Amino acid sequence: MARPLTDIDAVxxxxxxxxxxLVRQRGSADFSMAELANAAGxxxxxxxxxxxxxxxxxxxxxxxxxxxxxxxxxxxxASDLPIRExxxxxxxxxxxxxxxxxxxxxxxxxSYLEIGQQHFELVRGHVDLGDHFLSVIVAEAMQAGYFRxxxxxxxxxxxxxxxxxxxxxxxxxxxxxxKLTEAKLAKIxxxxxxxxxxxxxxxxxxxxxxIRVVQ
Amino acid sequence: MARPLTDIDAVxxxxxxxxxxLVRQRGSADFSMAELANAAGxxxxxxxxxxxxxxxxxxxxxxxxxxxxxxxxxxxxASDLPIRExxxxxxxxxxxxxxxxxxxxxxxxxSYLEIGQQHFELVRGHVDLGDHFLSVIVAEAMQAGYFRxxxxxxxxxxxxxxxxxxxxxxxxxxxxxxKLTEAKLAKIxxxxxxxxxxxxxxxxxxxxxxIRVVQ
Numbered sequence: 302m303a304r305p306l307t308d309i310d311a312v313x314x315x316x317x318x319x320x321x322x323l324v325r326q327r328g329s330a331d332f333s334m335a336e337l338a339n340a341a342g343x344x345x346x347x348x349x350x351x352x353x354x355x356x357x358x359x360x361x362x363x364x365x366x367x368x369x370x371x372x373x374x375x376x377x378x379a380s381d382l383p384i385r386e387x388x389x390x391x392x393x394x395x396x397x398x399x400x401x402x403x404x405x406x407x408x409x410x411x412s413y414l415e416i417g418q419q420h421f422e423l424v425r426g427h428v429d430l431g432d433h434f435l436s437v438i439v440a441e442a443m444q445a446g447y448f449r450x451x452x453x454x455x456x457x458x459x460x461x462x463x464x465x466x467x468x469x470x471x472x473x474x475x476x477x478x479x480k481l482t483e484a485k486l487a488k489i490x491x492x493x494x495x496x497x498x499x500x501x502x503x504x505x506x507x508x509x510x511x512i513r514v515v516q
Numbered sequence: 517m518a519r520p521l522t523d524i525d526a527v528x529x530x531x532x533x534x535x536x537x538l539v540r541q542r543g544s545a546d547f548s549m550a551e552l553a554n555a556a557g558x559x560x561x562x563x564x565x566x567x568x569x570x571x572x573x574x575x576x577x578x579x580x581x582x583x584x585x586x587x588x589x590x591x592x593x594a595s596d597l598p599i600r601e602x603x604x605x606x607x608x609x610x611x612x613x614x615x616x617x618x619x620x621x622x623x624x625x626x627s628y629l630e631i632g633q634q635h636f637e638l639v640r641g642h643v644d645l646g647d648h649f650l651s652v653i654v655a656e657a658m659q660a661g662y663f664r665x666x667x668x669x670x671x672x673x674x675x676x677x678x679x680x681x682x683x684x685x686x687x688x689x690x691x692x693x694x695k696l697t698e699a700k701l702a703k704i705x706x707x708x709x710x711x712x713x714x715x716x717x718x719x720x721x722x723x724x725x726x727i728r729v730v731q
Contacts, residue, residue, distance in 0.1 A: 492711030
């Protein structure tokens with residue numbers, strides 16, 4: 302993690318660590334700003350210098366939770382991996398992070414899932430960002446001749462549905478890690494590339510096709 | 517629905533309708549056998565003539581909830597539909613039943629989902645039965661040359677994961693019916709048949725291959 306740039310950033314980071322401790326202890330985000338201030342040895346009014354509201358605090362905590370996954374998506378999309386490896390890495394590397402988070406602290410993981418269900422507005426932006434990055438990969442794949450006859454939006458939606466158990470953290474709990482493996486994810490990614498659209502009849506004459514990236 | 521065969525069956529069916537009303541009113545299965553007896557105008561001891569325990573009552577209610585889906589699976593597996601239509605009907609027809617149940621009474625649907633999460637032993641048998649029927653279809657597809665290089669168990673697991681949003685009733689709520697459509701399910705089923713295993717190189721020389729159905 303990058304070193305905080307200012308004292309304000311450093312205190313915010315410390316407060317977010319205390320927030321995580323509170324979630325760990327209580328199994329929920331059910332605490333007041335005053336309670337957070339108390340846990341931080343800070344006056345209740347002082348805490349608003351760092352987070353102007355409970356909503357701002359929640360947003361910062363969600364950002365911290367998603368940071369590793371966003372970094373992975375940015376890195377994979379910018380990489381020059383072949384399309385099959387790129388699509389697999391896009392899902393497999395984030396799945397590996399989720400599994401590590403779950404295995405390190407299963408109860409904390411479940412608490413974050415419950416908080417995410419109660420405050421879906423915090424998750425929404427991350428889901429949309431994932432769709433944006435996936436649409437960039439899909440456009441690249443289309444240029445290589447995959448997903449013929451499908452639109453980018455349609456392809457993104459179909460892929461999301463087909464890899465759902467590897468994106469939805471709930472699936473780690475209700476399907477379980479015996480059944481969810483990277484080897485299976487790789488077979489699903491292959492089936493997506495080979496079987497979705499008319500792409501099973503790949504040919505070389507795809508140059509000049511119109512590619513439109515959904516922003 | 518078949519006409520009850522005996523008075524005992526008729527009363528059991530009436531009691532299960534009252535159970536559904538109680539779930540509808542309370543949003544949970546959080547009622548005692550005495551309360552059920554009271555709602556049915558029956559003495560608390562009399563009710564045990566029809567259901568020997570709360571567990572037996574739960575099992576009968578789950579069986580009633582799953583009956584339509586089990587009938588569909590039996591009918592589809594026994595049909596002589598071509599393999600692509602068979603696999604699609606296996607999922608699409610049950611998905612249509614779930615959607616109809618959800619749209620008829622969304623709150624009751626959510627209550628049943630919560631009861632299923634709290635009493636997963638009631639759902640387990642139905643999931644296993646679905647896997648059994650799917651393995652019969654997979655074996656038939658393998659005889660036609662699909663899913664080369666994969667075992668039946670592995671294929672069943674991969675298919676379940678790829679169509680997860682159309683099997684898991686929770687997905688109707690968290691993904692939503694705008695995104696989940698039979699047209700998309702059909703594209704996913706095509707990708708499964710075309711893209712899973714080495715089956716994208718279908719050939720006619722599959723006679724004599726060993727087919728083992730997992731029971």
